[in-house]
Amino acid sequence: MTTTQAQTQVEQWTNLAQQLRVDSIRCTTAAGSGHPTSSLSAADLMAVLLVSYLRYDFENPRHPNNDHLIFSKGHAAPLLYAMYKAAGAITDEELLTLRKRGSRLEGHPTPVLPWVEVATGSLGQGLPIGVGIALAGKYLDKLPYRVWVLLGDSEMAEGSIWEAIEHAAHYKLDNLIGILDCNRLGQRGETMLGWNTAAYAERAEAFGWRTLVIDGHNYEEIDRAYAQAVKAEGAPTLIIARTLKGKGVSFLENAEGWHGKALSKEQEEKALAELPHVRSQTFTVQKPEPLQPASAGERKPLELPRYANGQEVPTRKAYGDALKALGAAYPDVVALDGEVSNSTYAEEFAKAYPERYFEQYIAEQQMIATAIAMSVCRRIPFASTFAAFLTRAYDFIRMGAISRANIRLCGSHAGVSIGEDGPSQMGLEDLAMMRAVFGSTVLYPCDANQTAKLVAQMAEHGGIVYLRTTREKTPVIYSPDDEFPIGGSKVLRRSENDQATIVAAGITVHEALKAYEYLKSEGILVRVIDAYSVKPIDEETLFQAADETKQRIVTVEDHWPEGGLGEAVLEAFTQRAGPLPRVVKLAVQEMPGSAKPAEQLEEAGIDAHHIAQAVKALIHS
Secondary structure, eight states: OOHHHHHHHHHHHHHHHHHHHHHHHHHHHHHTOSOHHHHHTTHHHHHHIIIIIOBOOTTOTTOTTOOEEEESSGGGHHHHHHHHHHTTSSOHHHHTTTTSTTOSOOSSOOTTSTTOOSOOOSTTOHHHHHHHHHHIIIIIIOOOOOEEEEEESGGGGOHHHHHHHHHHHHTTOTTEEEEEEEOSBOSSSBOSSTTOHHHHHHHHHHHTOEEEEEETTOHHHHHHHHHHHHTOOSSOEEEEEEOOTTTTOTTTTTOTTOTTOOOOHHHHHHHHHTSOOOOOOOOOOBOOOOOOOOOOOOOOOOOOOOOOTTOEEEHHHHHHHHHHHHHHHOTTEEEEESSOHHHHSTHHHHHHOGGGEEEOOSOHHHHHHHHHHHHHTTOEEEEEEEGGGGGGGHHHHHHHHHTTOOEEEEEESBSGGGOTTOGGGOBOSHHHHHHTSTTOEEEOOSSHHHHHHHHHHHHHOOSEEEEEOOSSEEEOOSOTTOOOOTTOOEEEEOOTTOOOEEEEOTHHHHHHHHHHHHHHHTTOOOEEEEOOEEESOOHHHHHHHHHHTTTEEEEEOSSOSSSSHHHHHHHHHHTSSSOOOEEEEEOOOSOOOSOOHHHHHHHHTOSHHHHHHHHHHHHTO
């Protein structure tokens, strides 16, 4: 490159960076809120990236070889939207709709915009998702696209960031480039490390990353760092850029108290006087090579495992068997697990299809992030661990719903029925937590054939889908030819003389059937419903049962009383016009300890004996 060409290039970067700064201020002032100073610090970094290194077709955001740009510091959304304007993707008029009702430009990025693949704003999530996308690019798509992640220095205190850093190094993701905007200031003051860029570098290097420490406002250093990063082999790269928060405006630069504050009109005028005039220049962004991902192969007919009536099989084993069957039929299915695959039985898939299995170790946040990333990359991800340990990743699941992700989660070892391991291993809040996720589906099978059929449906079902499985062996009660539509239920016992209804799911279905036999021996007939679809729940069957069994219902679940099956049933009845049934909820009420599974069910008051007693008490009340 000649001196003249270099000067021209620097002028282009400078012009773009200043336009990004001006637009970040303008749109936040128009909105009356937002994060202009967090946007100004990274403007130079993004200017060089946009015109010189990013390979992206804004007219075809689904191009399989597009680079991926993730703003992990999602509060810098004004900068991202200003970049979209500079690329010609949005107009200046739309830019000024930031944060207004009905605008696509929300306060933090979401996939309402076609160029945004995942929602960010809950800090510590962009890099973990970037790791997952880089995994797909390197090992599945086998395409040369790169994953660029803009990080804030405050979020470097998040544990999820370091889960991502160690996984990226483990999988040698040289297609992943992190850009750390080290502007020293967080929301309330200085960050943990301030401008100690050497400390960030030493930590990342200790995990196996290449690091480059630069002045984030020096175009030559930025350009040189990017040039080195795209040529890196065998390890991911972290560019640690020392920057000034509020860069470009004298009264904002490195000033505390400005985080998340828009400028007033008077302050905007003062700031813009220090910057070039408002412009709407469009900059050319290079398009990717017209390459296609490696062929995964064609789908084949699905042959699910079949289990004989009366056979004793844990539903977690049926999950693993069904997942393996899906792997044989659907080449776009991938599996993830949190280093418990020998317990969740995801190892069945891992052994059969190791190239589509990605071990996530004891890093549940990274596991969910990778699942979301695989969804972005048009795969069908299944992720599994103990139900209890999914609580650690709940914020990722919540944000996954905002990302409109399609992920399938399996939580095993649910409830007190796991036995001797005790409460730290018992998923007792998972139904409540998963029911609360926007647009989620929550399934809880009781036998192996039912589990297999539900797993097959999960592969085709959108949104966040959660399957709860059981540690203990349970008898097979359904035929492998039975169907279990999502949103349905099964009425296992019924007569015209039923005096009450028992609603159960999973392990308690078997206790309910034992209670039925006990009550029948005493001349009391009851209806038994297997509510395997906890969300959406089968309201029609519940309403009919209540009307036909004297408005008496007993729910029984291996879960805390809050937010689980019992409350799903109660919620259904609050939505209908008509009589409210009398509902008795049996659930785990006291903190369990260690005991055998049968002893745990008895101690919790959710075994057959307690179900029968609750029915009789309800009838005679």
